[in-house]
Structures are given as C-alpha cells and as structure tokens.
Amino acid sequence: MTDKNGFFDLSRTGLTRRTALKGLAAGAGLAVAPGFVRYSQAQSSAPIKIGFQSHRTGIGAAYGRWYERTTAAAVKAINEAGGINGRPVEVIIEDDGTDPGRGAEVVGKFATQHKTDIVYGTLFSHVVIGSAPAAGEAKMPYFVVSEGHHVASTKLNRYVLQPGITDVKSQIQAMAPWIAANAGKKVTQIFPDFAFGYDHRDYLPPALKAQGAEVIAQIAIPPTESSFTKYFPQIPAETEVIYHVMVGPAVLTFVKELGEFYGSSRPQLFGFIDSLEATDINSPGLEFLDGSHFWEGSPRYAQPDDSATQKAYRAAVGIDDNGAAVGDPKDVSTAAHMFGCWETLYVVKKAMEDAGYKGPEDRAKLVEATEALTEFAEGPEHPQGPKTFNGKIHQCFGIQNISKVEGGRLNVVHKTKIEDGLYEPEGDYTTQPL
Amino acid sequence: MKEASPAKAYALHLGVIALLFALSFVLLEYHHGLLARIMVLAVFAMGYNMLFGYVGLLSLGHAMFFSAGLYGAGLAVIHLGWSVPAAFAAGLACGALLALVIGLLALRTSGVAFMIVTMMFAQVFYLIILYFAAWTGGDQGLVVPQSGRVLVLGDTSLGLTNPTVRYMSALVLFSIVLLVTLGTVRSRYGRVLVAIRENDERTKMLGYDIFSNKLVAVVVSGTICAASGAAYALLFGYVGSTFASVQYSILPLLWVLLGGAATTLGPLIGTLFMYYVVDITSGYTSAYLLIVGIALILLVLFFPRGILGTIRQRWLGWLP
Numbered sequence: 197m198t199d200k201n202g203f204f205d206l207s208r209t210g211l212t213r214r215t216a217l218k219g220l221a222a223g224a225g226l227a228v229a230p231g232f233v234r235y236s237q238a239q240s241s242a243p244i245k246i247g248f249q250s251h252r253t254g255i256g257a258a259y260g261r262w263y264e265r266t267t268a269a270a271v272k273a274i275n276e277a278g279g280i281n282g283r284p285v286e287v288i289i290e291d292d293g294t295d296p297g298r299g300a301e302v303v304g305k306f307a308t309q310h311k312t313d314i315v316y317g318t319l320f321s322h323v324v325i326g327s328a329p330a331a332g333e334a335k336m337p338y339f340v341v342s343e344g345h346h347v348a349s350t351k352l353n354r355y356v357l358q359p360g361i362t363d364v365k366s367q368i369q370a371m372a373p374w375i376a377a378n379a380g381k382k383v384t385q386i387f388p389d390f391a392f393g394y395d396h397r398d399y400l401p402p403a404l405k406a407q408g409a410e411v412i413a414q415i416a417i418p419p420t421e422s423s424f425t426k427y428f429p430q431i432p433a434e435t436e437v438i439y440h441v442m443v444g445p446a447v448l449t450f451v452k453e454l455g456e457f458y459g460s461s462r463p464q465l466f467g468f469i470d471s472l473e474a475t476d477i478n479s480p481g482l483e484f485l486d487g488s489h490f491w492e493g494s495p496r497y498a499q500p501d502d503s504a505t506q507k508a509y510r511a512a513v514g515i516d517d518n519g520a521a522v523g524d525p526k527d528v529s530t531a532a533h534m535f536g537c538w539e540t541l542y543v544v545k546k547a548m549e550d551a552g553y554k555g556p557e558d559r560a561k562l563v564e565a566t567e568a569l570t571e572f573a574e575g576p577e578h579p580q581g582p583k584t585f586n587g588k589i590h591q592c593f594g595i596q597n598i599s600k601v602e603g604g605r606l607n608v609v610h611k612t613k614i615e616d617g618l619y620e621p622e623g624d625y626t627t628q629p630l
Numbered sequence: 631m632k633e634a635s636p637a638k639a640y641a642l643h644l645g646v647i648a649l650l651f652a653l654s655f656v657l658l659e660y661h662h663g664l665l666a667r668i669m670v671l672a673v674f675a676m677g678y679n680m681l682f683g684y685v686g687l688l689s690l691g692h693a694m695f696f697s698a699g700l701y702g703a704g705l706a707v708i709h710l711g712w713s714v715p716a717a718f719a720a721g722l723a724c725g726a727l728l729a730l731v732i733g734l735l736a737l738r739t740s741g742v743a744f745m746i747v748t749m750m751f752a753q754v755f756y757l758i759i760l761y762f763a764a765w766t767g768g769d770q771g772l773v774v775p776q777s778g779r780v781l782v783l784g785d786t787s788l789g790l791t792n793p794t795v796r797y798m799s800a801l802v803l804f805s806i807v808l809l810v811t812l813g814t815v816r817s818r819y820g821r822v823l824v825a826i827r828e829n830d831e832r833t834k835m836l837g838y839d840i841f842s843n844k845l846v847a848v849v850v851s852g853t854i855c856a857a858s859g860a861a862y863a864l865l866f867g868y869v870g871s872t873f874a875s876v877q878y879s880i881l882p883l884l885w886v887l888l889g890g891a892a893t894t895l896g897p898l899i900g901t902l903f904m905y906y907v908v909d910i911t912s913g914y915t916s917a918y919l920l921i922v923g924i925a926l927i928l929l930v931l932f933f934p935r936g937i938l939g940t941i942r943q944r945w946l947g948w949l950p
Contacts, residue, residue, distance in 0.1 A: 301909075325870065
C-alpha cells in the first residue's frame with residue numbers, strides 16, 4: 197500500500213523509527229522493572245466504583261433525593277474508616293428518570309462506559325425489573341433497595357440482590373399478627389389498582405387468615421383517581437379495620453375525604469407509611485390519622501429507646517428528631533426506606549472483603565460471597581436492626597415497626613421479630629450459572 | 631422539489647446502512663449498545679413517520695402499536711414458550727390487527743379529533759395492560775427470560791443477549807424497514823398518501839378512495855411500530871406498561887419532528903439526536919429535560935422542518 201499523503205510517516209510527528217523503537221523498548225522495560233510494582237499498587241488502590249442508579253427525576257424523585265443523601269453519608273463513613281479492601285469508594289450517579297427503559301440504559305452505561313464495579317440503589321420496582329436483564333447480561337452485580345417482592349420471587353436473575361431492605365411480602369406477613377390481635381378481625385383493604393397495591397391484595401388475606409382474622413372487602417382504586425368519596429360506601433359496615441396503602445399526591449385527599457365520610461366514629465386505621473414518605477404527618481387534612489397506626493421500616497421520629505447506633509446513623513444522614521432534614525423542617529425524609537441504602541453499602545463492603553474483591557473480573561465471586569452471608573448483627577453497619585439473609589433468594593429479613601400517630605408524631609408501639617416475616621423460598625438463584 | 635434518481639436514493643440509504651454496519655466494529659462498547667437500542671426505536675419513529683409525515687395524520691396513540699408488538703412478542707415467549715421468530719410474528723400480527731381495528735374507528739375523524747381519539751384508545755390499551763396484571767405484569771412489567779431469547783437458525787443458536795448479535799439484529803430490522811419505507815414513499819401508493827396529505831378533497835375528486843388508502847397507511851404504520859416493540863422485547867428482555875403510556879406516544883412525534891417529518895432518514899437522525907442530548911446532558915444536571923426543551927426550541931427556530939427537512943429545503947432538494 198502506498199502512502200502518498202504521508203499518513204504513516206512517523207517523521208511528520210518528529211519521531212524516527214529509531215526513537216519509536218526506543219520508546220517501545222523503554223515502555224516494555226518499565227513494565228517489567230521494579231518501578232512498575234509501585235504502579236500496580238497504585239492501580240489496586242484505585243477507587244471501588246459504585247454506579248448509583250438514582251431516581252433524580254420522575255415519580256421517584258423525593259425518594260431519590262434521600263437515597264442520595266443516605267448513600268453519600270454511608271460512603272463518607274466507609275471511606276473515613278479505610279474504604280473497602282483498603283480502597284476508597286467512589287459513587288457515580290446516573291439518573292434513570294424512574295423509567296424502566298432508561299433504567300436499562302443506565303445499567304448498560306455503568307457496565308460499559310463508567311465500568312463500575314457494581315450497580316446499586318434502585319427503588320421503584322418497574323425500574324428494577326426493567327433493568328434486571330441488562331444487569332444479568334452484563335454480569336453486573338445489581339444491589340437494589342427496592343422493597344418489592346420481585347427479587348425474592350426468583351423471577352429476575354443471579355446478579356440481582358436485595359440484602360439491605362425487607363420485601364413487601366415479608367412486611368405484610370409480619371404485620372398480620374399485630375393487626376389481628378390489636379386492631380380487629382374484620383379487615384377492609386383499600387389499595388391502588390396497580391402492582392404495589394396487588395402485593396398487598398394478594399399477600400394480606402392469607403397472612404390474616406393464619407391469624408384467625410379475615411379480609412371482608414378489597415377496594416381497588418384506579419391510580420388516576422383524584423376523589424375517593426364514591427368508594428367509601430363499599431366499605432362494609434361491620435369493618436373493624438381499614439387497611440390502606442394509597443400512594444402518591446392523592447393521599448392527602450384520600451385521608452381528608454375518609455375523615456369527612458366517617459366523622460368522629462371510625463373503624464381502626466392501619467396503613468403503610470409509603471403513602472406518607474417525605475410528607476409531613478402534620479400537613480393540613482391529615483388530622484384524621486391521629487390515633488391510627490402505620491408500618492415503618494425504620495422509624496421517622498426519634499424514639500426514647502433509640503440505640504446509640506441509630507442515633508449515630510440519624511446524625512450521619514442529617515435528619516433531626518422529627519425525621520426532617522437538619523435545618524429544614526419541611527424537608528421530610530423517606531426514613532422508612534432509606535436506611536436500606538446505608539445497610540446495603542455495608543453488605544457490599546462485607547461481601548467484597550470476603551471475596552477479596554479486586555476488580556470487575558471478581559464480580560461473580562462477589563455475588564457468591566454475598567450469597568454466602570447469613571446474618572447481619574445490629575450495629576453501626578445495620579442501625580435499623582438485626583437481619584438474616586437468604587442467599588438462595590437474594591433477600592434479607594428483618595424486624596418491622598408499628599407506629600401510632602400521637603400528638604403529631606409517630607411513636608413506635610410494636611416491633612416484630614425476624615421470624616414473623618419469614619416465608620418459604622419460591623426458588624433458588626444459586627442454581628443459575630454465573 | 632427535485633426527485634432523486636432511484637440509484638442515488640438507494641445508494642444514500644445503502645450507504646447509511648453500510649455506515650451503521652461499519653460502526654459496529656469501531657464503536658466503544660457503550661455506544662455500540664446504545665446504537666442498537668436507537669436503531670430499534672428509530673424503527674418506531676419510522677412507523678410513526680409513515681402516518682404523520684406522509685399522510686399528515688397526527689396520532690397521539692402510537693405507544694399502543696409499539697406495546698402491542700412488545701407484549702405480543704414478549705408474552706408469547708414468557709407464557710407460551712414460543713421461539714423468537716414465532717414470537718416476533720405474533721408481535722407483528724398483534725400490531726397489525728390492532729392498527730386495523732383502531733384505523734377503522736379512528737379514521738372516521740380527522741385533525742384534532744383524530745389526535746384525541748387515538749390518545750383515548752392508547753389510554754384504554756394502557757389500562758387494559760394494568761387490568762390484566764396477572765398476565766402482563768401490570769406496571770411492574772415482566773422479564774423475558776434469557777433462555778427464550780435465542781434465535782435458532784438451522785444448527786446455529788444465536789443468543790440475542792450477545793451484544794454483536796443484538797446490534798446486527800437491530801440493524802437488519804432497521805435496514806428492512808428503511809428500505810421498505812423508501813420503496814413505499816417512492817411508489818405510486820406513496821404519492822397518493824402525499825396527495826391526501828396535501829389536498830384530500832382534490833385526491834378524492836381524482837378518483838382515489840381516501841379512507842382505504844389511509845387505512846392501509848395506519849396498518850402499515852402500526853405494524854412497523856409493532857415490529858419495533860417486538861424487537862425491543864426480544865432484544866432487551868423486558869415488557870412493561872411504561873411503554874404503553876402517553877409518554878411513549880409523544881416520543882416518536884418528537885423524534886420525527888426533530889429529524890424531519892416526511893424524510894426517510896429523519897426518524898433515525900431525530901432518535902439519535904434526542905438520545906445523545908439526554909445521555910450527555912443528564913451527566914451534568916438533573917434539569918436535563920430543560921436543556922432538551924431549549925434544544926428543541928432552538929431547532930424549531932433554526933430548523934423548522936426538522937434537521938433533514940430543513941437540509942432538504944435549503945440545500946439538498948433531492949433527499950427522499
């Protein structure tokens with residue numbers, strides 16, 4: 197091939213063949229010389245890169261904001277204590293827009309452009325399910341903080357793990373004994389007519405039945421509904437407990453209209469705090485909730501018996517005694533869920549240390565090391581409480597809190613045991629190839 | 631407007647296909663994966679362009695055709711265990727059938743009413759997906775298992791999860807649809823569609839059956855969108871109701887407007903542009919949609935007919 201334009205002419209760049217060869221030889225020499233050892237060590241102290249798939253925009257933005265704050269606090273604590281395997285942790289954030297299509301692209305971007313060691317931090321279940329195939333194909337460990345039952349259902353793949361927050365099925369099962377014993381035996385469920393609501397629709401009746409109580413009516417409300425008055429006459433008169441899991445901006449209207457419907461004599465109310473995460477419990481219209489009970493993963497309000505580690509955790513993530521941002525009482529946190537970010541990062545740290553994790557080539561080892569974990573003791577790394585982990589279904593199990601709305605705050609009145617939320621595994625991820 | 635000779639038009643399009651083929655070997659891994667996705671979604675935009683660009687019918691419900699293909703193919707693999715070609719055909723059939731039914735009903739209207747009717751039907755389709763959550767996975771969606779995403783050709787098994795296979799599959803689909811679109815718009819039928827867009831009364835007076843021509847265009851457009859949806863399910867392994875939401879009806883409209891309505895390559899350019907603007911700007915700010923909005927305003931100001939549409943108007947009148 198001719199080279200008329202001198203494209204391959206090294207002299208054009210001021211290089212001769214001789215100097216080029218010298219350069220190559222010097223480079224090769226450098227690679228085998230003792231000096232290179234130092235360079236290798238520098239490589240191994242390069243940061244562990246964690247790709248954070250964050251809901252910065254879209255429906256999950258309020259959660260995303262607090263997930264980011266909690267993650268930053270946990271990473272700061274981990275780095276101050278020496279990082280992971282002596283390497284600092286670096287978090288790279290990409291916004292998924294709370295959209296499953298974009299979520300899958302973001303996982304691809306972490307795997308192939310940022311070349312992160314893991315992907316982490318997703319909450320909304322449709323984004324997790326939409327992103328899971330991309331994570332599995334890229335063989336990218338994907339640590340979610342999602343609460344959904346989809347991970348434990350073993351319908352995803354071996355690279356998806358949820359070691360830092362319990363799943364909805366477990367939470368519902370753990371609530372049932374308390375509801376039956378303290379609130380009432382005849383329960384009417386009101387839930388949004390989409391997946392989050394379906395978990396409650398499907399798992400609550402058998403859980404209550406096992407406790408000698410029953411669901412006497414299930415009222416599904418379309419997600420587009422903005423007024424609820426027309427549904428309330430469907431609530432049977434003999435209802436002792438209304439179990440509600442409404443989410444989204446309509447929840448304030450829902451509570452207000454329920455209050456207008458019942459006046460001063462109402463059945464017991466039991467809800468999941470998901471409805472009111474990042475919402476001030478003292479917002480106008482929520483007075484009707486006074487005296488009602490809520491599930492909380494981790495308590496929003498500081499409790500008199502808070503452990504030292506719980507106090508330290510709250511200080512680290514920057515929430516005050518009311519569960520709002522320090523210095524901004526209106527910026528209410530998503531306390532019931534965001535602890536999962538903190539705990540998941542510490543599980544990642546433990547698993548990476550167990551696996552002797554060095555880089556992306558050890559990702560499969562990291563998955564196996566996580567699967568081998570069985571218990572997480574309560575402490576600075578797990579401030580919400582002790583947990584067990586089932587490596588076959590990639591899901592942790594822990595305690596749950598039941599809180600009562602009293603005097604404009606949520607006071608914990610009952611803590612469940614880990615065993616209350618255990619159920620038979622539905623499959624086994626460890627049989628899948630890595 | 632000058633007309634390109636067939637050789638020139640086909641040479642340009644084959645050149646674009648050859649370029650996309652060549653890019654497969656030089657692109658960095660991330661952009662390789664992203665371009666595969668862009669090609670699949672550009673097919674969606676091309677299907678939309680067929681109706682919007684050439685017939686002048688602005689639909690706000692094309693997400694239903696995309697998701698008909700998505701669910702048609704995805705659910706066939708998940709629940710029935712069908713092979714990839716059979717599932718893809720099922721996706722196409724779902725899209726074509728739905729487009730026929732929607733076309734028969736919606737084409738009784740025109741203009742703003744057509745927009746509203748198509749949007750309403752798409753909303754119904756979206757709610758049906760949520761209603762039958764036991765089969766569709768509702769708003770959470772379902773994963774199409776990796777084991778079902780294997781294309782068996784004779785003795786060869788090609789895993790659609792392999793990046794190269796995925797890229798090439800997307801390119802094959804894109805190429806076929808691009809050439810079919812080009813052939814269609816240059817055909818007698820394509821000219822009738824443009825005539826309907828420009829002046830349907832006059833076209834009617836010339837003896838053409840407006841309704842049936844439009845109906846065929848709706849079915850072709852819906853089927854192409856369904857092909858994109860079916861490919862998305864099989865190549866990327868996820869079906870979910872988000873893809874049936876109104877957002878996914880507006881996206882192809884934006885892609886087409888950006889790239890240039892009634893240009894054959896505009897949908898690709900528009901999709902590519904939007905994807906990269908979002909991808910790059912989201913790295914800098916969470917207000918990236920604001921930047922996308924500003925970019926769109928600038929484009930409307932300086933490229934009122936979209937990128938390729940304006941280029942055709944000002945410089946390259948022969949562009950198909």
